[in-house]
Structure formats: C-alpha cells, structure tokens
Amino acid sequence: xxxxxxxxxxxxxxxxxxxxxxxxxxxxxxxxxxxxxxxxxxxxxxxxxxxxxxxxxxxxxxxxxxxxxxxxxxxxxxxxxxxxxxxxxxxxxxxxxxxxxxxxxxxxxxxxxxxxxxxxxxxxxxxxxxxxxxxxxxxxxxxxxxxxxxxxxxxxxxxxxxxxxxxxxxxxxxxxxxxxxxxxxxxxxxxxxxxx
Numbered sequence: 049x050x051x052x053x054x055x056x057x058x059x060x061x062x063x064x065x066x067x068x069x070x071x072x073x074x075x076x077x078x079x080x081x082x083x084x085x086x087x088x089x090x091x092x093x094x095x096x097x098x099x100x101x102x103x104x105x106x107x108x109x110x111x112x113x114x115x116x117x118x119x120x121x122x123x124x125x126x127x128x129x130x131x132x133x134x135x136x137x138x139x140x141x142x143x144x145x146x147x148x149x150x151x152x153x154x155x156x157x158x159x160x161x162x163x164x165x166x167x168x169x170x171x172x173x174x175x176x177x178x179x180x181x182x183x184x185x186x187x188x189x190x191x192x193x194x195x196x197x198x199x200x201x202x203x204x205x206x207x208x209x210x211x212x213x214x215x216x217x218x219x220x221x222x223x224x225x226x227x228x229x230x231x232x233x234x235x236x237x238x239x240x241x242x243x244x
Contacts, residue, residue, distance in 0.1 A: 076202040077220040078195055082178060082211035085225035092173045092205040093120045096130070099203070104170030105129045107163035111156045112176035112208075119241055131169075133159045146183070153185035167199035178208030181215070192218045 050058075079095075081088040096106050106129060124130045135156025157180070163172045180186040192214060195204060206215065216222050232238065 075200055076198065076204070078218060079203070079205045079221045079223070080211045080216055080219045081205060081207045081223050081225060082209060082216075083223070083225035083227075084209060085227035086230060088207040088209075088223075088225055089120075089175050091223070091225070092175065092207050093124070095203075095205060096124060096171065096173060099171040100127055100129055102170075103129070105131075105168050107131045107133075107160075107166075107169045107172045108175060109133045109135055109156050109160045109163070109173070109177075110175040111135055111153055112179050117240075131163070135159060149183065150185040153180040153183075156180075157186055157191070161194060164194055164198045164202070164204075167202065169199075169202060171203045171205070172198075174204065174206045176208045177206045178211045178215070181212050182210055188212055188214055191215075 079092075081091050096108065099106050106124075106127075108124065108130065110133065121132055121134070125132050133156065135152060160172065160174055160177075163169045177186075181188050181191075195206075196218060198204065206219075211222070
C-alpha cells in the first residue's frame, strides 16, 4: 500500500522524467545573470569551476572591474585552461572619463570577439558587460548578433545589473538576482574572500 507522499512523489517523478526526455537538444547556451543582488559574477565563476572540471577551455573578459587582486582572478589564472582578461578601468563614477571608459569597453569587446570566434572555448564569461549598454559604450544590436553567431557548442554568461530587455530576450536562461539586504548597507566594508 502506497502512502499519499509516495503517490505525490511518483507523479512528480513522472512529470520530471517527461521534461528530461523532452529536453534532448545539445547546443551552447546564452545565460544572463542580472539584478541588484550580490552574486551575479560569483555564480558565473562557479560555472567556470564546473566547466574546468569537465575539461573545457574558458575565457573570462571583465568589462568594468579594473582591479587585478581579486581572489577569483588569483585562483583561475593558475588554471591552464583559463584565459583571463581585465578590460575595465573601474566603475565610471571612479574614472569620470566617458571616452576612456568607452575605449576600454571596446577593447574588452575585441578580446571577447576573439573568444567568440574560437570553437575551442567552451565557456565565455562576459563579466559586468551590461554596463557597456547602460552607458552606450557598445552597440547592443551588434553585440547580440555576435553572441548569437558564436560556435554552436559555446556557452556564454553575461553578468551585470540592468540587462537590457533585448539581451534578455536573446538569452536562453536569465537569472534576476534580487537583494533582500547587504552587509555594506549596515556599514560592513567589502572584504577579500567574500566580496573580491
């Protein structure tokens, strides 16, 4: 005699098994990690670790972050299958030079395009790229067209706040990471190992 819990779990298993059976397509996926919450880049770097564990070659292009002393960079630069490029010069309120920021974003995009043309790169992370659209440093339509013409099995993760709707529409997976509260708001400074 089966219990009601067992019956519910059998029904749930049948539904999930049906969805797994229906999802048989294999191709690269475009993922967007956006929103005001903490963890967009951290989630992408978790996927970098996962991809490396499967033997992928990975490219990381950082569009805004200008520092080179982050824990993730220190760790992943030691990995032989990672190409890491810090393309930003810091947030625009720090540089206060729109033309310089636009040049840096274009240079980072040029590096990204090299990875997007390389079928040997299994995963490409475009970290904080959404700011390049917010400030008009890159043409959104041209970027989307390039992302959609990448090698068939290449996965791409774009991170950053306020991802434009057209980019969200082009993506296969969109995670909007919200914030309930953040230690910084309570006066706790950003510290290595947790924030960078």
